[in-house]
Amino acid sequence: MTDTTSPAQVGTVPRQIGAVSARRLxxxxxxxxxxxxxxxxxxxxxxxxxxxxxxxxPTCNVSPILxxxxxxxxxxxxxxxxxxxxxxxxxxTAVAVAGGAVLAGNGFRLWFWGATQLGVTFAVVFIxxxxxxxxxxxxxxxxxxxIVWAVTIPLFWYTTVFSxxxxxxxxxxxxxxxxxxxxxxxxVILTVxxxxxxxxxxxxxxxxxxxxx
Amino acid sequence: MSKNLAWSLALIGVAVLLLAGMLVLTNRDDSSxxxxxxxxxxxxVREDSxxxxxxxxxxxxxxxxxxxxxxxxxxxxxxDLRDEYxxxxxxxxxxxxxxxxxxxxxxxxxxxxxxxxxxxxxQRLFDSVxxxxxxxxxxxETFAGYAEELGLDTERFRADVNDPATLARVExxxxxxxxxxxxxxxxLFLDGQRLELTTVAAxxxxxxxxxxx
Numbered sequence: 001m002t003d004t005t006s007p008a009q010v011g012t013v014p015r016q017i018g019a020v021s022a023r024r025l026x027x028x029x030x031x032x033x034x035x036x037x038x039x040x041x042x043x044x045x046x047x048x049x050x051x052x053x054x055x056x057x058p059t060c061n062v063s064p065i066l067x068x069x070x071x072x073x074x075x076x077x078x079x080x081x082x083x084x085x086x087x088x089x090x091x092x093t094a095v096a097v098a099g100g101a102v103l104a105g106n107g108f109r110l111w112f113w114g115a116t117q118l119g120v121t122f123a124v125v126f127i128x129x130x131x132x133x134x135x136x137x138x139x140x141x142x143x144x145x146x147i148v149w150a151v152t153i154p155l156f157w158y159t160t161v162f163s164x165x166x167x168x169x170x171x172x173x174x175x176x177x178x179x180x181x182x183x184x185x186x187x188v189i190l191t192v193x194x195x196x197x198x199x200x201x202x203x204x205x206x207x208x209x210x211x212x213x
Numbered sequence: 214m215s216k217n218l219a220w221s222l223a224l225i226g227v228a229v230l231l232l233a234g235m236l237v238l239t240n241r242d243d244s245s246x247x248x249x250x251x252x253x254x255x256x257x258v259r260e261d262s263x264x265x266x267x268x269x270x271x272x273x274x275x276x277x278x279x280x281x282x283x284x285x286x287x288x289x290x291x292x293d294l295r296d297e298y299x300x301x302x303x304x305x306x307x308x309x310x311x312x313x314x315x316x317x318x319x320x321x322x323x324x325x326x327x328x329x330x331x332x333x334x335x336q337r338l339f340d341s342v343x344x345x346x347x348x349x350x351x352x353x354e355t356f357a358g359y360a361e362e363l364g365l366d367t368e369r370f371r372a373d374v375n376d377p378a379t380l381a382r383v384e385x386x387x388x389x390x391x392x393x394x395x396x397x398x399x400x401l402f403l404d405g406q407r408l409e410l411t412t413v414a415a416x417x418x419x420x421x422x423x424x425x426x
Contacts (some may be wrong), residue, residue, distance in 0.1 A: 054347045055312065064316045064384050065377075073313060073350045138351075139375055140225040158255040187221040195228045202232060 020162045020186070026102030028158055029116075032151040033096025039147040040088030044146075047072055047083055062145045065208045068142035076133045079126070088148060091123060095155065117163045124156035131197060135204045149197070154190055161186045255392030257402055261382060263306045263322065265291075266299035271423035274305045274402040276390045279319065279338045279388040280312035280346045281398045288339045290413050294420060301424050306335065308386040309398050314345060314352045317374075319383045321356035324373035325365060333363050 046058040046068060060068040071077060077084055098116055102108070127149050134141060164179045182189060202209060275291065277284040299317055318338050322364040325334035335360050338345075345352040352381055353374065358368040373379050390400070394407075401408040401416075403423050411414045 016353065050313075050349055056348050057311065064310065064380050064387070067316070069313055070316060070351065077351075091390055139380065149326070179389055185217050187217045188224065191221040191224045195224060198228070205377055206239070207377045207413075208384065211385065213236050213240050 006158070021157055022102055022162070024072045025158060025162050026099045028155065029099025029102065031093050031099075032155040033092045033094075033099055036088060036092035036148055036151045036155075037096060039144045040092055043068065043072070043091065043142075043144045044083065044085035046075075046202050049113070057111075062143070063208075067140050068144055070140045071134060071138055071142035071145060074133075074138050076130065076138065079129075081210055084130075087126075091119065094119065101105060113163060114150070117159055119205060120152075120156040120159045123152050128151045131200075135200060139204075141201065141205070150194075153193055153197070157186070157190050157193070224401075255389045255417055257389065257405060258305050259385070259389070259394060262386070263326045263335075264302040265306060265332055265335065266295055266302065268299060268301040268303050270301040271298075271404055271420065272303045272305060272402075272426070273420065273423075274307060276307045276309040276386075276395045276398055276400040276402075278309055278311050278315040278398040279322070280315040280342065284399045285339055285342055287399050290416065292336075294417065296426075298424060302420060306331075307390060308383045309390045309395055309400070310383065310387065311398060312347075315348060316380075316383060317351060317353045317356060318345075319386075320374045320379055321353075321360065321370075323379050323382055324370045325360060325363065326359055327373045327379075328365050328369065330363055334359065359389060 042060075046060065048067065049056045050058060050072065052161055058067075058069045058072070060066075061070075064070075080087065095116075098112075119141055130145065134145065161183050168176060168179055258272060273294075275284075275287075277287075287308070291304070294302075306322075308315075308322075310316040310319050322331055322334045322338060325331055338356075341359070345355045356374070357367060357371060361367050401410070403419055404426075406418065408419060410419065
């Protein structure tokens with residue numbers, strides 16, 4: 001158990017482990033955080049415009065199906081009593097700043113990684129609930145929201161791959177094997193995940209997509 | 214190339230081919246079925262466009278949005294004209310949703326049309342626009358309430374409102390409108406000619422002339 005970790009690094013996570021290094025993860029956090037932040041700000045600005053002027057037509061209303069106006073005005077857009085974009089702005093800012101800290105700092109306590117893992121796990125569960133609501137309850141796709149979906153999935157996945165590597169050696173053999181597969185084929189798993197979401201979107205609005213071609 | 218990358222790229226390739234293939238197939242089915250009827254280009258009136266009357270002497274088309282002030286102002290005029298010319302003029306409604314809830318309203322009207330009650334829902338929507346118009350939240354529930362009051366099968370109504378095919382019909386209408394240069398509502402066409410009118414008397418004179426043509 002102790003032979004995989006050098007004594008100097010007890011309590012912190014080694015900076016280079018397998019496919020995902022701390023530096024790469026930090027860069028991903030910054031990138032994903034900034035993209036997500038931009039989308040969340042755009043959504044909040046549109047929401048405010050809409051509150052000021054109920055006749056305002058949001059810039060992201062491309063068609064009845066590609067429309068954020070109809071999505072923004074649903075109860076699901078305020079899932080925790082405050083508008084979702086506010087959660088997005090705070091969350092994605094935190095992710096970007098944490099990414100900067102990873103690049104600038106020199107190792108962190110375990111609880112720091114634990115807390116970020118907790119945060120991105122909440123995010124990924126939340127956006128999958130939103131994907132379900134958008135597809136099957138509201139029946140419309142909001143472009144800015146889809147940007148948030150698109151960044152949250154890799155954000156969660158690569159943070160998890162990074163965290164999983166930390167568990168290596170401390171678990172039964174079969175769990176270790178699963179972790180090896182997950183980290184070795186991280187790109188394949190992410191691709192399948194994203195393709196499933198795309199397939200659901202394609203299937204749900206097939207009439208609309210085929211009318212565009 | 215690593216196995217991880219190779220598998221990811223292969224999956225993406227397969228997904229793209231599959232999606233493109235399915236889109237092409239769907240469209241080929243569509244066109245082969247539609248060639249007999251009509252080319253899939255823009256049409257001012259479609260077979261499934263809702264009608265308020267079935268006269269044979271002239272075709273009157275209104276592109277409307279249930280939430281627009283101009284359409285509301287025109288509504289009683291159209292009601293009067295229908296009283297007078299309904300037996301001779303075909304009054305067709307096309308959707309051009311431009312407001313927050315106008316897509317929901319159009320869906321409600323289409324769903325009512327599926328049960329043969331387009332006219333009742335059309336009147337109900339205009340008569341009670343004070344209750345649901347210019348709201349930033351979805352009024353889909355209000356419309357379901359109207360359906361119930363009109364004695365419609367509410368289960369079926371809800372299913373039809375959520376059916377992507379209903380939305381595709383509204384979208385088709387909007388696209389037809391755009392193809393015919395409709396940028397605002399209400400926009401009127403009489404026997405395929407766009408009407409640029411300022412007074413009720415002029416509108417009535419145009420219809421009278423078209424009927425006696």
